[in-house]
Amino acid sequence: MRHLILFATFGTVLAFLCALGFWQLHRAEAKRVRYDTFTARLNEAALGLDLIERHTPAAEYLWRRTDVTGRYLETQVVVDNRILRGQAGYEVLTPFVSLGGRAVLINRGWVPMGGRRNHVPEIPVPQDEITISGFFGPEPVVGIELPGASSAAERLSPRLIRIQRPVIREIGDLLGRELWPALIYVKAGAAGALTVDFSPPGDGSARHTAYAVQWFSMAAILAVIGLWNLRRRGRGADA
Numbered sequence: 001m002r003h004l005i006l007f008a009t010f011g012t013v014l015a016f017l018c019a020l021g022f023w024q025l026h027r028a029e030a031k032r033v034r035y036d037t038f039t040a041r042l043n044e045a046a047l048g049l050d051l052i053e054r055h056t057p058a059a060e061y062l063w064r065r066t067d068v069t070g071r072y073l074e075t076q077v078v079v080d081n082r083i084l085r086g087q088a089g090y091e092v093l094t095p096f097v098s099l100g101g102r103a104v105l106i107n108r109g110w111v112p113m114g115g116r117r118n119h120v121p122e123i124p125v126p127q128d129e130i131t132i133s134g135f136f137g138p139e140p141v142v143g144i145e146l147p148g149a150s151s152a153a154e155r156l157s158p159r160l161i162r163i164q165r166p167v168i169r170e171i172g173d174l175l176g177r178e179l180w181p182a183l184i185y186v187k188a189g190a191a192g193a194l195t196v197d198f199s200p201p202g203d204g205s206a207r208h209t210a211y212a213v214q215w216f217s218m219a220a221i222l223a224v225i226g227l228w229n230l231r232r233r234g235r236g237a238d239a
Helices: 002-042 168-175 205-238
Strands: 065-072 076-084 087-098 103-112 130-137 154-157 160-163 183-186
Touching (some): 076 168
Parallel strands (some): 076 160
Antiparallel strands (some): 087 103
């Protein structure tokens, strides 16, 4: 009975290690597909915001380049705790209304915090009708995601709101507007751009492949130890 329990435990652990290895390989493949999609879409022709069917899933046009003409609105949203080159600051999201009447958040880049939490940064907003260039993307990723962090917003001034977690739907509720379900990240030098240092999604598959090799190596070592023990017990039984 004891040998049966040991054999079952050995088999379970071996299967678990192999499952972890295959899971990491699956994640590596998902990262490769994401990166291939990103690079392919950035190389496609620019897609106008007003030309997209309203109910088109955002996943179908994320990372596509775009040019959109319209006006910035005055109320802005800043995402807290955004570090750039070791300096604390904010990521600035400014709503923009296209000529077709669609409201979309423009990620204009980064500004320094200014040293104190109660300091209200001066963030200029272009007033004229302009055309901006950039690409469609999801909400910025934050380190800690707390439910309702957008709704628990701080109004730093009548035209400036500070949030912890950027969720488009919640920001739309704050602004009292229906927002397009993807952001536009402006390219450096575009009208209204601030300090632009966006990091597009990298491949990232090599790390998961390395993890998979580690798990499969551990499984192989365990298998060798198990076979060695079985062979030793077999020799003992023969003796």
